[in-house]
Amino acid sequence: MDVPMETITKRGSREELVDAGKGDIGVCGWVILVLSAFLTAILFPFSIWFCVKVVKEYERAVVFRLGRIISGKATGPGLMFILPCTDNFIKVDLRVLSFAIPPQEILTKDSVTTTVDGVVYYKVESAIKSVANVYNVHVATQQLAQTTLRNILGTQTLSSILSNREEIAHNIHSILDNATHEWGVKVERVEMRDVRLPVQMQRAMAAEAEAVREARAKVVAAEGEMNASRALKEASMVLMESPAAMQLRYLQTLNTIAAEHNSTIVFPLPIDMLQGLFHKMK
Structure with missing residues (x-):
């Protein structure tokens, strides 16, 4: 029976996170573990300050024992016990975080230079993926957000950027969420904060808007004159x-x-x- 490639990929990713107890750490690894536990017992109660750690409610700890992730899942919240010589851990914050996308100078589809910035809200869903699959998940997410913003806005015209900001933000959100899924990150929200135009473009758009308003005013005045002439005609017929x-x-x-x-x-x-x-x- 053929096994789908997606199932094989998921199975392979799980096998990469085998804990130290199930993995083959070798004779040298077991010797180091036994010596570490023996030294911890001898130095008790002084070693308790190095063995017991506290993980807060909004944190999870990824514990490495001889380079392997223990139990294949994050630890916490509460107290956890580690061996000083063989274990080290990394705490991951699971709260919603935010960062501002620096102003990006973008050339739109209709060859207009504009500067756009935004803000991204995200959180870490899988502590193990965020530690094992990417070097620095926060920096990687920020860099990806900047690149995605530039790529998406580069395919839009200036009028569409100004009028369809919510739709563009939703597209950026979808792309970021799909790309960061393998990093254990969930993108909650993406917002475009400001669209800055060159001074000359602002003056040209203001002149265009003023001309449109003047044209509408003339049309309204002409319609009023026409209605007034009709009313005068009817009044003259009555007189x-x-x-x-x-x-x-x-x-x-x-x-x-x-x-x-x-x-x-x-x-x-x-x-x-x-x-x-x-x-x-x-």
Whole structure:
């Protein structure tokens, strides 16, 4: 029966973390372990200060005995016992950590230079993977985040970066989470904090936005003039049907002028009368 390659890979990764008790440490290794335990017993109770360690609730300890990981899993929280001469351990913090991505100068797809920075929140899920599979998991995660940010934004236009920041951050989050899984790291959240543009580009975008606003204002003013002309046309048709309404409108206009304490009174003349005078003069 064929065994899937994924199963073989997982099995191989587990076999790499065999503990000292099951692994073959050789005769020399057993001699060193026995001597270390014998010296610890002789020097008791002074050796207790070197053998007993405290692991906090949010920490896990990866213990190496003669270079092998003990029991294939992390130890803690609480008290743990180690042999001073043969054991050493590394504490791993399991709390959520964060780091700021330094400002990255990026050339976008439409050849615009911009500077973008962000922040990444992550935590260590597997203490053994974070110690055994990568030299410095925190530095590696930071470097990968910077590279991923530059690669993703390099394929985007400036308008898409400004309008689709959440979608871009989600893509970066997915890539980082998949890449750091083998390191025992879980990326919780990625955010783009600031997008900085050159001063000339800011001025050009401001001029463009101002021109668009002016064009919209002119369109709105033209629509208002058109609606006002239609309303005046309808009003004139109503006044033409009733001469008394024209007279009332004239008196109302005089009342409005007089209410402003103005000594000047304008008497409008009918256009028909002026046309009659022009015909007689000819």
